[in-house]
Amino acid sequence: MMRTRPLKVALLGCGVVGSEVARIMTTHADDLAARIGAPVELAGVAVRRPDKVRGGIPAELITTDATALVKRGDIDVVVEVIGGIEPARSLITTAFEHGASVVSANKALLAQDGATLYAAAEQHGQDLYYEAAVAGAIPLIRPLRESLAGDKINRVMGIVNGTTNFILDKMDNSGAGYSEALDEATALGYAEADPTADVEGFDAAAKAAILAGIAFHTRVRLDDVYREGMTEVTAADFASAKQMGCTIKLLAICERAADGESVTARVHPAMIPLSHPLASVREAYNAVFVEADAAGQLMFYGPGAGGAPTASAVLGDLVAVCRNKLNEATGPGESAYTQLPVSPMGDVVTRYHISLDVADKPGVLAQVATVFAEHGVSIDTVRQQGKDGEASLVVVTHRAPDAALSGTVEALRKLDTVRGVASIMRVEGE
Amino acid sequence: MMRTRPLKVALLGCGVVGSEVARIMTTHADDLAARIGAPVELAGVAVRRPDKVRGGIPAELITTDATALVKRGDIDVVVEVIGGIEPARSLITTAFEHGASVVSANKALLAQDGATLYAAAEQHGQDLYYEAAVAGAIPLIRPLRESLAGDKINRVMGIVNGTTNFILDKMDNSGAGYSEALDEATALGYAEADPTADVEGFDAAAKAAILAGIAFHTRVRLDDVYREGMTEVTAADFASAKQMGCTIKLLAICERAADGESVTARVHPAMIPLSHPLASVREAYNAVFVEADAAGQLMFYGPGAGGAPTASAVLGDLVAVCRNKLNEATGPGESAYTQLPVSPMGDVVTRYHISLDVADKPGVLAQVATVFAEHGVSIDTVRQQGKDGEASLVVVTHRAPDAALSGTVEALRKLDTVRGVASIMRVEGE
Structure with a gap:
């Protein structure tokens, strides 16, 4: 033959x-x-x-x-x-x-x-x-565009950059800061001399665009992908994450909107619960979690580079x-028949973990809570810690549009009693 | 168009x-x-x-x-x-x-x-x-026969039966015995009225035959698959597994022999380290771990039934x-060109965890160790626990052929000082 x-x-x-x-x-x-x-x-x-x-x-x-x-x-x-x-x-x-x-x-x-x-x-x-x-090496494009061709994919969420996962895993395990962990990644060959493409999320954003396009049968370009790097993740963020039973990963997230009429694609660091399968992805490994109507939750795991x-x-x-x-045949070509628009980051609905440095005096929490309420962002939990006239407030919200959260933070910064916004991190995978 | x-x-x-x-x-x-x-x-x-x-x-x-x-x-x-x-x-x-x-x-x-x-x-x-x-729902056949078509697969090891994983997960988490966990699985609809096909490993063995054939490009029939069910796994086995930093899963394992000239396929309960990605597969989920020359270690995870x-x-x-x-084309057909023979279970090389009930008197360990040595099975660790004239010996071996281990156990049973072989379990994924 x-x-x-x-x-x-x-x-x-x-x-x-x-x-x-x-x-x-x-x-x-x-x-x-x-x-x-x-x-x-x-x-x-x-x-x-x-x-x-x-x-x-x-x-x-x-x-x-x-x-x-x-x-x-x-x-x-x-x-x-x-x-x-x-x-x-x-x-x-x-x-x-x-x-x-x-x-x-x-x-x-x-x-x-x-x-x-x-x-x-x-x-x-x-x-x-x-x-x-x-x-x-992870079979992902073929499963998405062939194995799941008879299903409706609603979300693709993954760790698609090994360098940043190595750095974050190192920070999580050793309590190291970003610079120290980056140095180790560089010394071991996991990070390039100029790590910008990795740590600023450009590499992951390109992959998010490709995955979103295939998953939702529409065109998603690099420019459509919201992108935040992970250079500002601190040891304090990991400590906060641990208190919530979470860890921090740089995630590429492609979602179909609840009404099914648009999609979003984004890359940013996020807290995820330790019980989520992505939380246990160590070192430079990659993993992608897929949610589909009929198939349910799938995960693909393996070496993402090399x-x-x-x-x-x-x-x-x-x-x-x-x-x-x-x-004398060809395989599947572009499938962009749904022509779903890509919504901006402001439309993304998720949860937030916000750390504020505030004055340690009565009434601050009430002021802060009012600002959240005025912007329609509902608070799930608040943790208040004070020492020496300074205090910190950690607020975890319910699900809210990213635009509402941005408005909230802008207003919080204007409060006299808020000395600074120490960190804002999205909470995913719950 | x-x-x-x-x-x-x-x-x-x-x-x-x-x-x-x-x-x-x-x-x-x-x-x-x-x-x-x-x-x-x-x-x-x-x-x-x-x-x-x-x-x-x-x-x-x-x-x-x-x-x-x-x-x-x-x-x-x-x-x-x-x-x-x-x-x-x-x-x-x-x-x-x-x-x-x-x-x-x-x-x-x-x-x-x-x-x-x-x-x-x-x-x-x-x-x-x-x-x-x-x-x-887990894309597995297509990744194995298409995505990895340019690679050499050496091992496929998976949890491919949701019913038994549900039962074992329940035993692990609650300390329940097999019958109790099976009853819960039945009540929740995870086990059929007659659970034989699942708990005796017939279902998993069929899947092992299919996976081995595809992975190694050879023919593997159901009769070629060694099969042991999980009805004899006890709460005591889980306690022993925990002491070793392991849990117990019913695994389907397809391996290429070290010399590359034959393959094996088997289904049996086994201890695996908690750090192994398969250890954290909960409830009725399935997951398959694939090791290939170039791709390295991959895992595919998702709902295995429904x-x-x-x-x-x-x-x-x-x-x-x-x-x-x-x-007017066809996809990949059967690929069995390697025509690799399927070796019997005796040729499989792995590690073992053996619990013995022995007389609590001097010299027993020496006798037991001699039997292992005579059969060419090297001991990694021994743990001895005694009370009231009775004692237990837990032996964990280095890698040895299954036939050598069977011979060892047969000889151990003949020792006067060995009252019984409480359990034999293979240790995988290290």
């Missing part, structure tokens, strides 16, 4: 992920051939620095001219693991134009220009697969795309 | 799962049509008792003649949720012969005759999908199979 002409794969990028993809394509060639129904051959590898040694890849396959490689005309599948917007975008569209399907791990590009890429793929009858773009795990996701897509090529 | 002639679906069985499938097909018809690219129509429902009221299904669709329904010739997809071997097997093969693909939730049939069904599907160019057969969750899995498959029909 097996076809003898091999399927030809062009690899764009040969860093941590690309070199693993090339390695596994070589060492597991027989398995891949059996699973696809035809052999696959690495036909070319485009890199920026050809002098850098790459174990196991024949020198004659290496080129610096990525455009010429994708234009060769005999390439069946292009694997793009360069990252970033350009030249990745141009190379991918060129690949489609020249009859190649594309497997990509490029979350930034998919979050920004997914619709354009999907349209190009469809126009040329090619596949666009990108399991590796979200949560590394060369080999990401390569596993790329190769799973490669097998699928190659099988589609042999079948 | 949308085709107007609907795809026709025949539903075999309309119990807890089937009625949910029918309900969602009606209430979510527009979503399903958009996701498939063509409308789907419920063309007939075969039941045994047509008088039983079934909300929402037009009476003219209901028939007692399942065979005539699958032979009609205009059916695109048959959804089989009858369960059991016959008539399900004949109906499925008849469906293939008459040009229909099949979505099944029938674990018993797939574990016993999967190869025959796959061959029939391939012969007639049809699809056989069965996500719902293992772990209900009408709506199982229907979610069925409908995800229905969308995929319908899309394949429109593409």
